[in-house]
Amino acid sequence: MVHDDHVTSRPPVAMAGLSKLMARSVGAADLKVGLLDGPVMVGHPGFSAAKLEWSCQEDVAEVGARDVAATHATSVAGVLVAGRQSGALAICPGVTLVTRSLFRSAGARAAGTTTWMELADALREIVDAGARIVNMSLSTAPGMSKEHRAMQDALDYAAAHGVIVVAAAGNDGAIDSTVVTRHRSVLPAVAYNLQGRPWRISNVGRSIGQRGIGVAVDGLMSLGTRGMLRPFGGTSAAAAIATGAATLILSELPKTTPGALISAMKGDRARRTSVVPPLMNAWRAFESLLASRIRQERWSPY
Template identity: 40%
Template sequence: MPGSQHYRQAGIDVLVQRSIGSPNVVVAVIDGPVSAHPDLSAPAMLRTDVGDPSADAGDTAHGTFIAGILAASRESAAPGLCPGCSFLSSPVITANAAAPGRMSTSPARLAAAITMCVDAGAHLINLSVATTGTAQQSSEDLRSALSFAASRRCLVVAAAGNNGTLFSNVITQHPWVLPVTALGNDGRLLRRANLGASIGSRGLAAPGEGVTSLAPGGGYAIGSGTSAAAAIVTGTLALLRSAVPSATAPSLRDAIVRGALRLGPASVVPPSMHGLNTYRLLEEHRPSPTV
C-alpha cells in the first residue's frame, strides 16, 4: 500500500488498515486553496468563508497536498489517512511576495480562520502554515483564537517550520497547540526541521520525508518537511478519535505524547509519534460499558 513505509514508521499501519475514519469527526485544514482532484470527492472539503480573495489557482499546490494526506480516497495512488472523516477547508495562505516560492498568511487572518473553524464544529485543526507580520495586536488575536480552540476542546496541530533552527512562534508556544517536527526515512530528524523548547517539551516528531500526496490538475507530488509531518499527526488523531469516540480532546493529546518513542534526552527534541501505542493507552482508559 502506498505510504506504508511512513505508516510503519509512525506506528499507524494497523490503524490505517482498520479504519478510514468517522464522519462524526470534523477535521479543518487551514492552508491554501484546495484544487479539485479526482481522488478527492467534492463533498470531502467543505469550504468555510474565511478564504483570502487574493488567492488564485497558482496557490493551490500546498493546500491540495495537505488535504490529500488527510482526505484522498484509499483507492488513490496517494491514499489519505482518514478520508471517512468530515472536512472543512479554510484557504488563508497565499504566495509570499517577499519570498518567492513560499506561502504565508497574517496572524489576524489565521486567527479569524481558527475561530470560524471552531465555531463550525471542528474537532481537529491542521496548521501547516507560516505567518508574516509582527503586529502585537494581531499576535494577541492569534493567541486568543488558540485559547478559544482550547476552551472548545478543538485540538490544534501545527507544523514547526523548515528553517533548520531552534525556533518557536506564537503558534507553537501556545500551551494547547501540539507542535510537530519532521523525521527522515532513516528515523532521524530532518536537517531543516525546526526544533525548540516548546516543540521538545510537548510536541512530536513524525514522518516528513518523501511523502506522496495530491497535486493540482489531477496529478501527484512528493514533498518533505514539517507540513507533511503535521498532517500525518492530524490524520492519526482523527483515526484515534474515530476509534475511541469517548476519548476527550485532552486525553487524546496526552496519550499521543505519552505513547511516543523518545529519540533522546528530553530537551528541544520531541519523541517520535507511535499511533498504536497511543491507541492502547486510550483503550486502557476507555470507560467500561454499564450493564
Template identity: 35%
Template sequence: MLPTELVKLPALMQRTSGSPEVRIGLIDGPVFTQHADLVQGQLMEIGGRNAASCTQTDSGACLHGTFVAGILAARRTSSAPAICPNCTLLIRPIFSEATFGREHMPSATPQELATAIFDCINAGARVINLSLALARPSTRGEKVLDEAFTQALKQGVLIVAAAGNQGTLGGSVITRHPWVIPVVACDLRGRPINESNLGGSIGMRGLSAPGENITSLDSGGQAITLSGTSMAVPFVTGAIALLWSEFPDATVAQIKLAIMRQPQTFRQGSFMQGGFLSTRSYGPRRASIVPPLLDAEAAYQMLSAMSTRRQTA
C-alpha cells in the same frame, strides 16, 4: 518503509477510515476538489474571502492546500497517504492563489489566522491542521492569536502546527503556545530533516512525523513528492482524527494524553481546571529539543485500555 509505517498508522487505518462526525479544520490554500482522488471525499468549504476551490491549478497556494488535503482525505487507493478519508475536511482557505511560490512555506498574519481558527471552531472542528508559518506579528497580533488558541482550548479543539522550515533553534508565536502540538519533520529513519526547526517548546510539547519525500496529490490532478514540516503535520492530525473516530466518547484530554505518549497513570480529570482544559504539563518533563516520534498504535492501545476501564468500572 512507507511514511505511515514509521509512525505505526497502518493498523489504525485498517480499523477505520474515519467518521464523518469527526471534523478536521484545514487552514491552508485552496484545494483542487475536483481531483479524482478527492471527489468522493467528505469535503466542506467554510468561510474566508479566498476561494476554497482552485481556480489557478498551477499556483503555489493551490498546490500546498491540495497536497495537505490529500494526505488526510484522498481515497485509499491513491498514491497519497490517505489517512482519514471518511472524516469531514473543513476547507478554510487562508492564502490567495497568488500568495507564494511553490518553493516557500506559506505564511499568514496573526489576524488572518485567528479568524480562520474561530471559523473552524464554529464549524465544529475537533482538530485543526496548521501547515503554515506566521508573518512577524505585532504585540496586538499576538494577543489576537492567543485569544483564538485560548478559545480552541476552552472548546476542546486540538491544534497541530508545523515547527517551520528555517532549520533554526527556537519556537514561534504558534509553536510556543502551550495548547499547540508542534510537529517536526523527520526522514524514514526517524531523524529530523535539516530544514526542520527544533527547540525547547517544540521538543517539550511536540511530535515528530514523516516529512521527507512525501507523495500526495498535485493541484494539476496528478501526484507530486515534497518535503517539509507542512507535510509532517497531517500525519499527526490524521492520527488524532482516526483515534476520535474509534473512540468517540474520549475526552480531548484523553486524546491528547494518548497522542503525546504520556504515562497511563493519570486520572481522567488531570487536565481539568476551572471547567475547561488546563495547559499545564503533567508527567516527566521532556528535555530534548527533538520531540518523540508519533506512535499511533501506542495511542490506540492507551485509549483502548482507558475505554475498557470505563466499561468495567
C-alpha cells in the same frame, strides 16, 4: 476492517504506527477536521469521494492551479481525505474536511504568506464550523505583539471548545518557537527521516521538544496540480500525518478529551529536556486510550 495494503505498508505509515489504525478505520463521517491553509483543488480526481466543506469560493482553487498556496493545501488535504486508491496517503478519507483558505485575496495567495490576525480569525471561524481537530501548516509574517495576543486568544477559544490544533513546527532549520507551538492545546509536529532522525530543516525548540512529536515523511507523495501526484515533505507533511492519526483515534474513541489525546500521542510520561521530540506511535496511543476507556467502564457504577 479496511484493507489497503499498498497504503498501510508504506514506510512513513509503519514508522508512525498508523498501519493497524488505517486498516481498522477510514474515520467517522460525522467527525469534522479543519484545514487552515491555501485554497484546495476540490475538483482533483483524488477527492472524488471526499466529503469537503467550504464557506466561500476563495477557499477552493481550480484543478490546474500552480501557485504554492493551492498546491500546498491540496497536498495536505490529500494526506487526510484523498481516496485510498489515489496514490496519496489518504489517512482518514471517511471524515468531513472543512477547508478555510488563509489567502482569500489574490495578493495574499500569490505571496503565499498570511498574517497572525487572519490566522486568528480563521481559527475562530473553523472552530465555529464544528471542527474537532484543526491542521495548520503555514508560514506567517513576524507580526506585532497585539497580533500575537489575538492569536493567543484564538487558541484559547479553540481550547475552550475542546478543539485540538496540530501545527507544523516550521522548515527554517531554527531553534525557535511561536505563539502557536507554545500553546497548551497545540500538538507541534517535526519532520523525521526514515532513519529516525529529524530533518535538518525542521524547527525545534524547548516547547516543541517538550510537547511535540516527530513524524517520518521521506518518500511521501500527495495530490498536486492538474490531477497529478507530487512529492510532499517537511513539517507540513508531518503535521498532516499527525492530524490524520489523531482523527482516526478520535473516530474510534469519540469521548476522548483533547488533553488525553495529546498526552497519549506524545507517548512518554517523563518530563522532556530535549529540544527534539520523539517519534509518534499512533497505534500505541490508541491502545493506551482504549485500555483507559475499558478500565473506566469496568469500574463505572452506571
